[in-house]
Amino acid sequence: MTVLFDRPPEAARPVREVAGYPQTWRRTPRAPLVRRPLTLSETTGPLEPARRLRPLGGELAGAGERRAIGQAIRLRLRIVDQGGVPVAGALVEMWQANAAGRYVHPNDDDHAPLDPNFYGAARLVADADGRIEIRTVKPGAYPVPTRDGWWRPPHVHFSVFGRVWLARLVTQMYFPGEPLNAQDRILNAVADPEARERLIARLVPPTGDPYDELVYEHRIVVRGREATPPQP
Amino acid sequence: MIPTPEQTLGPFFLPRFVDADANDLTQLEGRRARGEPIEIHGVVTEEGGAPLENLIVEIWQADAAGIFRHPLDPRHREADPDFLGWGRAATDREGRYLFRTIRPGAPAGRAPHINLMLMYSGLMRILKTALFFEDGPGNDADPVLRCVPPERRGLLVARREAPGRYRFDIRLRGEGETPFFDD
Numbered sequence A: 001m002t003v004l005f006d007r008p009p010e011a012a013r014p015v016r017e018v019a020g021y022p023q024t025w026r027r028t029p030r031a032p033l034v035r036r037p038l039t040l041s042e043t044t045g046p047l048e049p050a051r052r053l054r055p056l057g058g059e060l061a062g063a064g065e066r067r068a069i070g071q072a073i074r075l076r077l078r079i080v081d082q083g084g085v086p087v088a089g090a091l092v093e094m095w096q097a098n099a100a101g102r103y104v105h106p107n108d109d110d111h112a113p114l115d116p117n118f119y120g121a122a123r124l125v126a127d128a129d130g131r132i133e134i135r136t137v138k139p140g141a142y143p144v145p146t147r148d149g150w151w152r153p154p155h156v157h158f159s160v161f162g163r164v165w166l167a168r169l170v171t172q173m174y175f176p177g178e179p180l181n182a183q184d185r186i187l188n189a190v191a192d193p194e195a196r197e198r199l200i201a202r203l204v205p206p207t208g209d210p211y212d213e214l215v216y217e218h219r220i221v222v223r224g225r226e227a228t229p230p231q232p
Numbered sequence B: 001m002i003p004t005p006e007q008t009l010g011p012f013f014l015p016r017f018v019d020a021d022a023n024d025l026t027q028l029e030g031r032r033a034r035g036e037p038i039e040i041h042g043v044v045t046e047e048g049g050a051p052l053e054n055l056i057v058e059i060w061q062a063d064a065a066g067i068f069r070h071p072l073d074p075r076h077r078e079a080d081p082d083f084l085g086w087g088r089a090a091t092d093r094e095g096r097y098l099f100r101t102i103r104p105g106a107p108a109g110r111a112p113h114i115n116l117m118l119m120y121s122g123l124m125r126i127l128k129t130a131l132f133f134e135d136g137p138g139n140d141a142d143p144v145l146r147c148v149p150p151e152r153r154g155l156l157v158a159r160r161e162a163p164g165r166y167r168f169d170i171r172l173r174g175e176g177e178t179p180f181f182d183d
Ligand SMILES: [Fe+3]
Pocket: A097, A152, A155, A157, B010, B011, B012
């Protein structure tokens, strides 16, 4: 069996135990991870998970009386494999906080208000070119209850199915120019600055079309030496 | 109630993402998969033994004939059309997960097994492991299980509790820690 994917350099992946992130110290295995040969089991993977899952559309911001509060943004994502080959039909799930930094989740506290017009999740299947598009609002930063001054910068979570089990990726997307990016313990758990850059979307210079949304482009590479680093 | 760090640091995999029947691989769109239905269940704990709630477990496996539903499997055209091979479950308050699936056949060169993947807050990368069956066969020769140090191999073997029902507990860290693979 040919090895389909190169392992990313270690500096391009996050460290597993992060100072100031207590859960990582209770959940990261102590024993070294076991290296295994690649068999069909790892070099195949689910291609049709969407047949078990209900779709959730990519229109999160709403309109009119149902318009969510916050800056409307459009995310244009492209999902690619090592070598830039588009992952046609990739299942992509995304979730994010609302503009005030609050998730619709039973475990989120009440540091900020819910928005009745915003749930903050999408589940989409990429087109033949690996592209998906989401209209949402820009997520707010939120304080982490370690209460030691750690705030998560605005970010969007993504879960992506590559074509094989090895390429299953969970990561986050950040926004360019955010002052909190420089201090975030999760983003900066990736040592290689170029790899960190691959986690940050690009603002498309506004052209007036659409006139009322800021457009961000982002590329997610599911595996390989140029892979998008995982994030929890 | 004062929130613990536990409660508010993501990933916040939203409840809506855990579809009610996503843990049942025995049927697809109302048609039953071929083979013997089995149940796999267990508890996921962190260091110190505390159970983890709302942790996401996904599985990937071959069908009853040992075929993966994927074009890289040379036999994929014979794969069971009613078996996707993939499922997702979330742990409950007691840290328990459950899958209903089909006993996998032995893929070429491998013992029957099920791949598992965990995601959760505090896991900077997805954790991947694999489950083997107490009643095998072929565990001793499996090239992946043989990469695990001999004294830890038993931790990847699901215990048969009843006919068609297996228990596979997952300990992320500390005593009895489940072996995980570096991909
Ligand atoms: Fe978050």
